[in-house]
Amino acid sequence: MRRLLTLLLTLLLAGPLAAQDLGTVLATHHAEITQPSRQTIGPVIEAVAKAGGAEVLAAWAERRLGVADDGRLAIVHEGGAEDALTGAPVAGKVKTLRPNSGVRSLIAAALVPAQLGDPDPATRAAALDAIARAPDAGQLAALRDAPADPDPALAARRDRLQRLLAIRFDPDPAARTAAIDSFGTDTGADFQAALNPLLATSRVAGPALPADANIARELTPGTDDLPAADAYRLLVEAGLVPARLTDAEQRAALTAHAKNGAVGGVPVAELSDPARRDAAYDALAAQGLVPAAATAAEADAALAAHRFADIYAEPDPAVTDAARGALRAMALREGAARTADMALDAISLASIYFLAAIGLAITFGVMGVINMAHGEFIMMGAYTGYVVQTLIANRTLSLIVALPAAFLVTALAGVVLYRLVIRRLARRPLETLLATFGVSIALQQIAKNIFGTQARPLTAPAWLEGSVGWGEAISISTIRVAILVLALLFLALFLVVMNRTRLGLQVRAVMQNPGMAASMGISPERIAMLTFGLGSGIAGIAGVAIGLFAKVTSELGNDYIVQSFMTVVVGGVGNIWGTLAGAALIGGLQKGIEVLNPGNTLAAQTFMILFIIVFIQFRPRGIIPQRGRAAAA
């Protein structure tokens, strides 16, 4: 209340009283105002602000302050100019001042306290922005002293800013730690930025460590944190020891003093021996031709005689401890968020592998046949999507058409492959593997001949672009969510077909005992053909899905085929849940290793494959093996 009264009083009295002072100030600093320099203008601006020259300062910053012909300072308006002090119109030419950006920012800072009390919320917000952009110690008082902000959002912002500034500038350590604690579980970048400077360290070396310093940690030379060479360099920089002689310098010195096939009495031919080089250098040093070099023993002694430490610039340990604690807690929370994000990525990858492997698992489970051309079916599906897209302009419609079209094309290809090749190689799994490989290289080359080696785009409709996210760290692209939904859809479809339909019953019968199934009137060949078509068709759908986020090339299948095999092998044959578990394991593993070893997907894949080879040792028949006595045989 009292503060409000004073404010009113100041406002009322501001005019005449301040004008007087302002006049003096402007007159005293006239030269500095017209020719400002970033280094010296600070006190002037402060004086003007104190004298109530807010309007002058604002005009100056906006490049509307000028010098009239008679030397008076004038504020320029659209219509004309008026005296900066009295407000009287100024005739004649006014030359506007053009302060540089450094000066302008100083002016803006000086204007802040007044702006914080401005009735216009936009001005107050701008003032807070200005502080946040270039915080300094002086503004802390302004923030604290300014009248309470009626706008709750702005009030909260101001409070936050005040606490951020308190962390950095409050003279009282207790107030600073309290400010740090007041942020609690906040993970804001501004909070982090306020904490980081507190923990800035510098590395010092000396015979003893400074007694009053806030030591972050003491270092032992020769460890990973401080290699001996670095430690010695620190001592050299501190002027405590002479520099050591590097091999290159020694060589240069010897070369410079080579005379008549010898250096310092040592024949040049012998200088391929490092010991002889040292001898030659010592001889030169004894003659005073080169500076004496510190020996290794001297260097070690010097390192042992000195102590090394990282020292905080911030002297108060209580503050640095609080800051360190807050940062650690923040890192922990961010780690959790990143883990969640990684889990999402892993699920997404797993759903892709699942889609790619499900067809393979079906054919392998029912017929014991590995179809090496499966990857090429994926590729065919993707190219079908591309062709459909060139025919239908509407992206959504083309995707809706592409999915069944890809299914039909690849299912047909699968049936043809079955009838022409696989059926004739019945019960010869290894030859089937190789024959389908022949089909695979032929298909790949045909695709290359038709579509070229250039990658073809398969663009997703607009509603599939962008991403879904929770918080800053967790996000997943919409396409991947769609693929996950697609994978779940196929899982459900597969379960329904296998467990609820007559076809599924027949397929399961053929899987368990083809001979018996045949004698019950089920044609194993027909079932095999249908399942092969189904498996291939799903590969086509997977191809469209993969094409939406990866480039469509004739080698698209190669990238997924080995992972698909792994999924089937790890998951176990003949069980959809096994395939799901295999896909989850492989996707999760790949992402997990990538996190442990970031930026190195090659290493991730290597380790994943090694893991699978070891995994097979313990579960030779996959996570969910075929059961029964037959499996034990």
Add this chain to the structure above:
Amino acid sequence: MLIRRHPALLTALAILALFTLTVTLMSEAYGSGALATSTVKLLGKTLCLALAALAMDLVWGYAGILSLGHMAFFALGGYMIGQWLMYARTAEIVGRTLAAAPIPPTPAELRDGIAGQIFGVVGSADLPWSWSLAGSLPAQLVLVLAVPGLLALGFGWLAFRSRVNGVYLSILTQAMTLALALWLFQNDAGFRGNNGLSGLQNIPGQAHVPQSVIAVRFLWGSAFALACGFLLATWITGGKFGSVIRAIRDDETRVRFLGYPVETFKLAVFTLSAMICAVAGALYYPQAGIINPAEMMPIASIYLAVWVAIGGRGRIYGAVIGAIAVSLLSSWFTGGRAPDLRLGGYTVHWVDWWQVLLGLGFVAVTLFVPRGLSSIWDATAGLRHPARRGADLGPDAGALQEREAEA
């Protein structure tokens, strides 16, 4: 003794000797010059591939293990010899450069210079530990056999011990070679990442010998190695050992109940075959001049299986014929020397269509000539297998099956 029991061996060796002699007499270095040096190299490389195919036949055709990772051993052999070739050659160059300086280099300076030359391309200047023996030819020659041998031993032990069979094993071997290739692709694996090792055609200490002479010498070496491979394979498969491994191929369980340690036999054949492959690789890459991890991507190993299948597995000469025929045809077609085929409005460029022809041809061979090209020999020699018209051969699925028995 061996030749008396296997008359085909003498024929094969005679053909090989005749071939080598003919090529020598037509080479630029020792003969008429009718064959360009690049052709001599191609023929020498083809002999190495034939040796690799022979090794593949040993493990697949005889022991029934379809390894889809054998080219990993081939390439590893190449890497091991390549380390010495590259290191010793760089040492010569660096040594010459540093010798021109006023002060002779220390061993450490020499090593740093070599390391900088070799690894500068991947942004490193340190010699990785895996290169510590690279300066010594005998050591690297031992490694040519030891590294692939130990890898095969370790992998085989893991796989066979857990009774991984058939298609599963094939996929696992494929994973092995992929893992190795991906690892080598990394720059910090210590083998120059995807740059691989290059300049291998320059033999250290032989800078004065022209490439035309080196090519013929490597041809001799490859032919000699192939001949040794022939003898070794015939000796192994001819006796009781061959009988045991073929029995394992046909019915593993039964062999086990006869008291034979099946896993040990498989491991022995797998390792031996890996080592033969490594020797072939060590002879191949100095003729090719460059090796990089792409050479051991799974597709290369599958091609090896394709050659053996086309040639006819379970026959030593079958594998060799397959490798020679397919790889020579392949380089003829892809080299752009095959005449284009005009089909109405479309011209078939064989560079584009050879892969299609190979793929479909391979399917056709698998379907219609399952015993490969060598079965044509058998047919002319009057060797016939009983036509069983689909009748059951083996006791149950997984054991000896119809046509697979005929090989």
Add this chain to the structure above:
Amino acid sequence: MTALLEVSGVSKSFDGFRAINDLSFAIGQAELRAIIGPNGAGKTTFMDIVTGKTRPDSGDVLWGERSVSLVRMSEARIAREGIGRKFQRPTVFEDQTIAENLTLALRSARGPLSVLRWRPSRASRARVADLAAEVNLGGALHRKAGELSHGQKQWLEIGMLLASEPRLLLVDEPAAGMTLAEREATTALLRRLAETRAVVVVEHDMDFVRRLNCKVTVLHQGAVLAEGSLDHVSANPQVIEVYLGR
């Protein structure tokens, strides 16, 4: 007389189904024994456990004079200990000649290096010829086994078993698919073999078991139901119940 093979308290389940349930069984050095039982009694699983194909969940299998346990041994190791097995369907190596098949089975060192160094000797050739003659294949030494008839394959397999000179012979349903004359020859052979070694015959066919004229063990639900002469067990009311179903 000490037992050659002693199975004690062995159990094995597959996915909750108890195929063998606390089974105990012993056989002497030179003895012929028939094991009978209805389908699912655990006959084949019993043979699988003895030969190492299946590991029991509990119990022990002791072998020979020194009573070594077979439970942890591999199939090949057990075979080398002297246990031979004849499968129900003839399993010979069809791609190899009769001589090769018999040579494979001949008693000799089984390690890869020994096999690599092995060369046929006069003695081994003579033994192979003798064995072939014994199973009536003397004139066909260099024919491939795949060309033989079903019965001839059975005989070849028996020849291979003889070649490996087992101390215990497990025979799975030898009479299946044989003519009457072949059955008689088989019976005679088994009885002759049992004079020098232990022979266990698993058989369905009561008539064939009667011909063997030996001690009979009846298995039911994975355990021994009765043991004794065929007449003795046939009189057992429990046996009648499980066999005739009532």
